[in-house]
Amino acid sequence: MLLPALSGAFGDDADAIRVGDQRASREAVLSAATALADRIAGSDAVAVWATAGMETVVAVVAGLLAGVPVVPVPPDSGPTERDYVLRDSAASLLLVPATSEGSPRLADVPVPVAAVDLRARSTTSYPEPPPESTALILYTSGTTGAPKGALIPRQAIAADLDALADAWSWTPDDLLVHGLPLFHVHGLVLGVLGALRIGSRLAHTGRPRPDAYATAAGTLYFGVPTVWSRVCADPSAARALSSARLLVSGSAPLPLPVFEQLAELTGQPPVERYGMTETLITVSGRADAERRPGFVGTRLAGVESRLVAEDGTPVAPDGESPGELQIRGPMMFSGYLNRPEANRESFTSDGWFRTGDIATIDADGWHRIIGRASTDMIKSGGYRIGAGEVENALLAHPAVREAAVIGAPHPDLGQQVVAYVVADAATEAQLIDFVAGRISAHKRPRQIHLVEQLPRNAMGKVQKKLLAGG
Template sequence: MSAFFPALTAGADPGRIAVRCGADTLTYGDLARAARALADRIAGADRVAVWATPGAHTVVAVVAALLAGVPAVPLNPRTGERELAHVLGDSAPSAVLAGPDDVLPAGLDGVPRTDVDLTSAGAGSGPVPLPDGPDDPEAPALVVYTSGTTGPPKGVLLSRRAVAASLDALAGAWSWTADDVLVHALPLFHVHGLVLGVLGPLRRGGELRHLGAFSVEGVTRELGAGGGTMLFGVPTMYHRLADALAGDPALTGALAGARLLVSGSAALPVHDHERITAATGRTVVERYGMTETLMNTSVLPGGGPRPGTVGVPLAGVGLRLVDDDGSVLGAYDGETVGEVQVRGPNLFSGYLGRPEATAAAFDGDWFRTGDMAVRDPDGAVRLVGRRATDLIKSGGYKIGAGEIENALLDHPGVLEAAVTGEPDPDLGERIVAWVVPVDPGNPPTDAELAAHVAEALAPHKRPRVVRHLDALPRNDMGKILKKALPGAG
């Protein structure tokens, strides 16, 4: 697999910094030595689990697995007992790779532990010969588990081909090179933080700086004086950055100096786009992907602001919208809603041990994403929600929850918003808005919010019911968990 990481090969500069995570700094030579030593220890295993804490041990563990040709199964350190047992039983790893100071839960007692040793990184300073890894591009590189919102989590088999194709397509779209220094604080058990945020910069030969945990101060430091050029985040992070901009000239300068600001995993509200651009002159680039497909689309840097869209398909990715009856929708009118289907070299190979689920996920060679979207006249994709939870059929209209949520977030009295549908004897489904007000003592009225949405979008898209909450339930990536809303099914 050394061909996957050209900067780890003998011809590259071993003194160049590869990773900075907290107190740990590894050059490409350090990383090659530590990963090679670990790769030798796990060679021949069927699969290995990785206790994916946000640090250098996780980076070395995943790189070592790739070098050894052993599929890695990233484990969320915050996973509950039942889900951990499911993932372990489903993937049957030969060992769990962890930092020597990591305290593992009792659920991992039956899995042999292999500690990741960073001290071997200092055993020399010259180039390190690396194994080539398997020649088969279809060999699995990672098994990443889905969030399990529609049933037990499924193990998504991501091949070397899929990972390389997706990262190279992003490099083309974003002009991503070895000169870039990527800053992020994303979890390392998910494709956003691990594939894009770790394997991405290492494949390019650039530098990764992981903050360990997100903080405005950390972003300011690493993007400012630290010389970071790119920032990856999720909407919750960008919202906090937008809140801090007004009173923080150092943060403003740090964001303004970045070459690329990227948001993903959920839609970034238009209001946050506007606040960041107004303060820094920088637009936040949104991209669209999922575990099974890696990256599908991206807004292209250098163009005008495109809040509300996730851009156009990446090189090599085919994308179409399909109606309920299976017919392909050709309209690029910004209004016609269909399910997103994609195909290309970025797609996963299947669900581990689930051939029926794999077959059901495809329409021929097109993967059914379950995401609903419209396409603008220039081909840009605007996501409007998930088919299962965000498509509302009301009064004969197909309505995406996402656009209503963005409209609600434009109201000055709304801090957070989620939209769902519930049965209605007249409309079929009525639109329900779940709102966290800026001022709980003086929230906007139901009529005020309904009028605001009707004016911004259309009268049939206004919420018929408004329910107030103290906070919206979210997962580790900041996505709203609509099924956890009170009374939601």
């Protein structure tokens, strides 16, 4: 069973599931979702307007009960993106909260729209769908073209959540707290389905505000680097998390200064993890092991990983040599929807998934992500420079709050290191000299642009393609 917590095996607190101000028992979620499953059963796919509300939880569970693939749609989608996802996925229906039916964002939707009724009840019993069947169709960010729908099978979700429960000592006794979007792996698969599989209680804060995290009194917290940076900026909120058992960071690299501040304020260093839409989570730190700043941990149960050079030859796991990270494991997606060419390009002939990320792996299996091969591996004057190393050097400066490094075309060097920095009081020359004093001189930025903010997506990842030259 994919969601055993809905079977009644873990008790039924009246507020076992909290989303913002909404409260529900697991039995209420199951009954409302079953009533919705009665409406959508037999559909090829249904889309969900994935707001941070109980309606999203019920709608996703309904699809899982009925064996109907669910397509989460970001509620901030523009009409072009929204309609592309709806048409590409062949969703027959868009499920929305009753309060949003008149939203301008839902005008002229190319499929029928139906409201999720949290008061509906049904006791229909549905057989468990085949483990290889598609549970979710999650659309990638589309940074290199139109978004692609990744087909996530039920067995991949089950394998990943079980491996994370082992790594994080996640049990029914936990109260999971987060405020992440419910249309991504982190917020939806880990943050909702994880609680419903493992049996822990869930408190979704609506938005990931430091004060909301501080008052939730959880034992297990999920956040992205932007969230943890804001928590650290509110020391009283950070100290309130000192009673938590585990703090988890993911979806983007956690800057070293934030790692250190969080450890100092809460009394424990955070656990980092690594994954993609297509692979779910494959590498993570463990609750019962050390937490190394700058590293995303070791392989989860069942996962294999390797590094490959540009010419296809193996890269030694010596902790220093970078290569493209390739992954195999039971939590893999089953392919892109209607994209046979993309499927062929994404997998090697021997079945490894090409992540497109550059990493190092040491002899003990610790993984360090340098960045995307397309944007974070800079080739300058014959050197291979990881953008992440330069970003961490910049972030060590006390005036720097945010930093993003890219490789920009250069007539002599091929590429030059260019940084975009949010800083309180520092000049370009001061920052260049500071970096040159911490890492090799050839890695220093040749140009630094001081900006008010960096472009980020909903998960806090910097959108380097939107930076000049990216």
